[in-house]
Amino acid sequence: MLPTRLHVVFRLHVSLLVALVMADSLTSTDSTGAQCHHLGESPSGVVLVLKGETAWVPCPLLNNDSSSRDPAWSRLLRGEELPMAYSQRLRKERHGLLFQPVEDQDTAGYVCRLRHGSPCPKMAVHVLVVRTAPPSLECDSPVTPEPVTATVPLQGDAVLDCPSHRDVAGISDEAPDVAWYHECRPADRWTSDREQDGARLRIHFMAEHYQGLYLCRVRFRKRGRELYFVGAVNVNAVSPPPMPKHPVILLPAADQVVSVPPSSDVNLTCRGIFPYLESDWDIWWSVDGETPERSDRSRFSVRNSQVSSKHGDRVEESILLIRDFAAEDLRKAFNCSVRNGRGFQTRRVGLALEERAPTLALACGLSASLALSLLLLVILRLFRLELLLLYRSRFASDERHAGDKEFDVYVSYARNSEEEKFVLETLRPVLENQLGYTVCIFDRDSLPGGTVTDETLRFVARSRRLLVVPGPGYGRRGTRALLELKAGVDGLASGHLRLVLVHRERARRQEWARELRRAGAALDVLRWRGERSRDLTSRFWKEMRLALPVGRTPGCPREAGLKGRGQLLV
Numbered sequence: 001m002l003p004t005r006l007h008v009v010f011r012l013h014v015s016l017l018v019a020l021v022m023a024d025s026l027t028s029t030d031s032t033g034a035q036c037h038h039l040g041e042s043p044s045g046v047v048l049v050l051k052g053e054t055a056w057v058p059c060p061l062l063n064n065d066s067s068s069r070d071p072a073w074s075r076l077l078r079g080e081e082l083p084m085a086y087s088q089r090l091r092k093e094r095h096g097l098l099f100q101p102v103e104d105q106d107t108a109g110y111v112c113r114l115r116h117g118s119p120c121p122k123m124a125v126h127v128l129v130v131r132t133a134p135p136s137l138e139c140d141s142p143v144t145p146e147p148v149t150a151t152v153p154l155q156g157d158a159v160l161d162c163p164s165h166r167d168v169a170g171i172s173d174e175a176p177d178v179a180w181y182h183e184c185r186p187a188d189r190w191t192s193d194r195e196q197d198g199a200r201l202r203i204h205f206m207a208e209h210y211q212g213l214y215l216c217r218v219r220f221r222k223r224g225r226e227l228y229f230v231g232a233v234n235v236n237a238v239s240p241p242p243m244p245k246h247p248v249i250l251l252p253a254a255d256q257v258v259s260v261p262p263s264s265d266v267n268l269t270c271r272g273i274f275p276y277l278e279s280d281w282d283i284w285w286s287v288d289g290e291t292p293e294r295s296d297r298s299r300f301s302v303r304n305s306q307v308s309s310k311h312g313d314r315v316e317e318s319i320l321l322i323r324d325f326a327a328e329d330l331r332k333a334f335n336c337s338v339r340n341g342r343g344f345q346t347r348r349v350g351l352a353l354e355e356r357a358p359t360l361a362l363a364c365g366l367s368a369s370l371a372l373s374l375l376l377l378v379i380l381r382l383f384r385l386e387l388l389l390l391y392r393s394r395f396a397s398d399e400r401h402a403g404d405k406e407f408d409v410y411v412s413y414a415r416n417s418e419e420e421k422f423v424l425e426t427l428r429p430v431l432e433n434q435l436g437y438t439v440c441i442f443d444r445d446s447l448p449g450g451t452v453t454d455e456t457l458r459f460v461a462r463s464r465r466l467l468v469v470p471g472p473g474y475g476r477r478g479t480r481a482l483l484e485l486k487a488g489v490d491g492l493a494s495g496h497l498r499l500v501l502v503h504r505e506r507a508r509r510q511e512w513a514r515e516l517r518r519a520g521a522a523l524d525v526l527r528w529r530g531e532r533s534r535d536l537t538s539r540f541w542k543e544m545r546l547a548l549p550v551g552r553t554p555g556c557p558r559e560a561g562l563k564g565r566g567q568l569l570v
């Protein structure tokens, strides 16, 4: 038995196309995965139900005989089957759906299927909510049924139908009356770019501000009764068609080389632009031609997201996260690919291991230069004397050409002592014979006769250096050594002479003769270290050469020495 308050308004025996046609094949897979044999639309076509009333819509697959069977229902939305949201108001009743009462949003397609039997048959029935009073399309209380979506290219044109208008046109007593609205403005107040043409909406030149929700109110008569319903179309502008429509990879750039720090996590970004097309699109990463997850599920993962979308043109991104990037990954081909109905593009991203951190390089450089400086210091310390000698030999001027000195060295020593032996047997031969200096040793070089004092002063004055070899008794009052020393200190004071002190023993400053202490810091002090100083390459002789005038080359000494003495002797 049908419910007593049931008002199934009209069963329409028309075989017209219902707006929500399931365009795909006759068989489709239902939500449970079972193959169902789709029998198309209900032969009764659209089912009109009155808003605010109770309505029972039976499954068109079943009749009263099989009314004990319990079909499964789903709701069609833009060609997609969604699960039914049952409620107190909308529930199953025997082999039909019971709307109690009917509301605007019930306008939809409903699919019923028989759960048993293979293949399970299913069939769609289109329910259209109508009303007897003219609906208000005012902005404060608009009637907004589920809209259908239409895309119109910018600057393009389009003709739009009012949803369900055709359904009722076939059953209406006379041609239905349609009125279009956009944002509460009726079509007669639109500009000439858009107009209502009969029952349809015609857009001559699409612009961005023509987007939005369009409502169409349909008035028709059925068996003398005046009925109304509202259709809704959501119009979106899309970029115009003459553009190239193939997808383009924005990132990675063509010659881009991504430098990756070793043993770290790396994100590779693939970004593509997909111009508006009514076809599918895809963006993906591949590793050596395989999906990253298949290549190495534990280290590769992918995250996709939309970057932007305007007029149907979309920028999409796919990020490949590589955990623990290894050197072997450099050999893999990481390709970013994009595809849509018009084209395909793929690009391999260039990878390079990142150089060591610049701070490290800097530190290396710094320590290298520090090490170099230290090395130089060590070299300077070790070879200071050699370097000074080298420098002197190259750049210092030859003192022999300056002034009217006859002797390079005047040797002053305590007579009758160890020092005398040292001077005559050790210092003199080397200075004269090997280093080539002209040496004045008073006792040997002075001529007999004349005043010793005058002679001493004269010889010291004609020497470039006074070499002092102090010893016990040196500088004692009344000795010639003291006279020589005084003359030397005077010459030092007037800048004519330099004093060189040679110690044979470690002598303390306090023990120096008063005159030596007076000369103080102006002295070159050399120390004779016994056997170690005998060799010409020893420190003692290098220091000696530094202290004595420049210009004598060891190796060709004899003539120079003899010449000096010869001059003196002449």
Ligand SMILES: *[C@@H]1O[C@H](CO)[C@@H](O)[C@H](O)[C@H]1NC(C)=O
Pocket (backbone or CB within 6 Å): 001, 002, 063, 064
């Ligand atoms: C089904 O039964 C109801 C009453 O029980 C009756 O009014 C209706 O005409 C029947 N429909 C068919 C198709 O037999």
Ligand SMILES: *[C@@H]1O[C@H](CO)[C@@H](O)[C@H](O)[C@H]1NC(C)=O
Pocket (backbone or CB within 6 Å): 265, 266, 267, 319, 321
């Ligand atoms: C990579 O992307 C993920 C997700 O956005 C983020 O959590 C992670 O920090 C990124 N890693 C690197 C190294 O940029």
Ligand SMILES: *[C@@H]1O[C@H](CO)[C@@H](O)[C@H](O)[C@H]1NC(C)=O
Pocket (backbone or CB within 6 Å): 286, 288, 289, 333, 334, 335, 346, 347, 348, 349
């Ligand atoms: C990867 O991209 C390059 C072009 O950059 C292409 O030559 C190569 O065939 C692509 N490899 C795969 C597996 O798609």
